[in-house]
Amino acid sequence: MIATTVRQQLRDYQERAVEQVLEKLDRRPILVSPTGSGKTTMATEIVERLGVPTLWMAHRKELIDQAAERLNAHGLHAGILMAGYQSDPDARVQVASVQTLVRRNKPPAGLVIVDECHHAAAETYQNILSEYTGAVLIGLTATPFRLDGRGLGDLFGEMIIAAWSDELCDSGVLHKPRVWASKAPDLRGVRVVAGDYSIGALAARTNTAELNADIVETWHKRAAGRRTVAFAVDIEHSEAITEAFRRADVPAEHLDGTTPRSERDAILQRLADGETVVVSNCMVLTEGWDLPALECAIIARPTASLNLHLQMIGRVMRACHGKDGAIVLDHAGNHHVHGLVTRRLDYTLSDEKVGFSEPLGLRRCGQCGLLFETSEPRCPECGWAPEASGGQRRRPAIHGEGELAEFDDSAFEYRRQVWVQIEAQRQAAGYKPGWSYYRFYDRFGVAPIVVADELVNPQKATPAEKAEVYREYLRIAAAKGYKPGWAAYRFRDAFGHWPRREVA
Template structure:
């Protein structure tokens, strides 16, 4: 069995305590690179050792073999454990042995109907979900499924304690996403493709990489197949061994490219929605973000892909090159975030948008392109594309974080820092940030903030907090 790190064992103990107190479904939160699969493997091994059947659900086929390898190393008894992709499990529910424990990887997907079908089919099973971002876009928290949220250590803590590599983040809003429309919660893929399919964007991406990350093993996240192929071609024009991969790439070709990347024969991998959740590439030193997104989950997963530690390079500093300004929407990878199981309040439906036909004066819906009465056709307005910016070099957004605030010697100084400084993305530090820092720095907090600390801190953090 793979031994757990102290913070991983603490999370397992907290999960067991919650189940012992009668919780039937628990969501565990741990940042990317914190070792969720090893924790899951240890829990599964413990369950199967007691004769309990386990069902482990992933959302992508490529992750099945990866998690199977980890579970094998953890000593899981596979005669009592099924690892399956959610769609496959859904189709085979009648043939799937009833589990005592259901483990859900990347649990922010759990509100989708496929996952709910599995949970409804096995109502007696204990459900444990694991995620770095316990929310679903447009729906908020996951309280419709989970009874309790248990948070582990923060991303900042993982960096400070050398479980993740520190990073440098470079960015400028090269592509203007402000005029993009939204479909199903994220930017319209067709509009994103049109926005990014500009030669200047590709050229700037390569130029910045040559100046900031030359020679680094790099994963590039693109918005479409055409964009990814064009970006890979632009790298190759500069003599850099770059390849494009997407969901339609044959499995053998995809595997060969990934293995070439691991061996260092391929320097740059451009992809569309492949190397995100659950994909572990320890030799990735740099990520290039060329896909604007409204999804915090996607931003965190992609931007942190280069932050895994490398035993052969203990001084590694990860590089994140953001060409689309995602940091202005979501902040930096290690920003302190407050999670909750509560759902977002549903927005009131907006009044129906209408327009008047200039020919027959009929009133129709704004989306109508041809008047149903007189056949007048509205000409489509040309949307302005992004400004083509030549020869621009990304600027560092944050210079090696965790500096100034550590000089604070009291709660008053910490609060003064919070009130006079802003985060790298221009947003203010929230009160919870001061509480987290007080725990880390061992600073005493005024007694009047005890109730706030109970509400905003994890149990283990609250136990370490001092009051005056």
């Protein structure tokens, strides 16, 4: 009878996902489900239905506490294997810290659950799992790919997608974030190490008085008074953001990996209570932390990792009583390369990178600046319609009537930022320049006009810049054997007029 009661608590998609996982046990499945979709609930149900001794692995204290609590609430008798906890050898489910497991005897198990299994390629996980070759293996994650974007096929054989986050937003389980992209650092030339930008170089570009002031200003405009978490690059950066908020009389606190546990809990409690409005952190509140009432995420931490992008924004999306939506203020340019978190990705188990193969389908509102999908006819925030104003039609030339008029400074500034981020991404990945041209064309339906590595505003280009662009087109025409007229046509596409005598 108890089992029946528990099953009735599952949402439809959760029940479907649990059944699919149970059908595919021999395939070492990953249960993919967005943050906030009830991943732990589904896994707990699977543990219960399988009814065998179980090892549940996680890498953070918060995740371990949560899992054990949930399992025990289901009457499943869970023990914890982690430093500082009394172990319980009789427990049917052992919830274990990865770090602890590496060093001690492994408990016997017929089922191994790997929470946040996008980490599972790490050697520590591999060493542990090699002792459980006879057990059923199930991975759990919201982001089924490693930090460098590659798939998890070396350990898992199947992906079961419980739900897509856009579906969960439509059904009210999650809030679809309203995203504003603001000033972002120029990351061109910053190196990528192990799938992400090197922190030192990132901090130097990101932690500037100008950008930090812009963070506070934008927050006042878009999210004033809302419970907010800011994601910073490093400790110094996080402290600087906290300080900038305090100077503006906003109650703000900082925390990082060295903050004592009791202090961290107190800070987060003050955030929950509303006594503190902004908590700034670096790499602490990404996984395994959950405050459903969180209303705003400030992304000040640029990342080349799609995984980290999704993890950060996942924090703010959970629906909860009395919350009127989720706001994301992107000061890192992350949306320019990774897009909205509600878009569906082509997940793969293979070694290919996830996420960069498709156009982002992203548009910036010409009126309020919100980022939204090109599939939407109007801005969901203010109702601005790109078609009516001729804003961002997909056509190869920028000179279409109405389009130049619409192409104001803020629109150009947005394009410039996108260009800079795409270029940083390209350089970090070591792709050829053509890659950036393609990406840009995908986004805006026009080719970027670039002089000396900078995007040129066609409306404000100087005669010297135009001359340079024309010379470049002539060079391309010569190199590729096109007729000279090709350069003139391209020039007209770029600037809306034929090359004049002074240009030629």
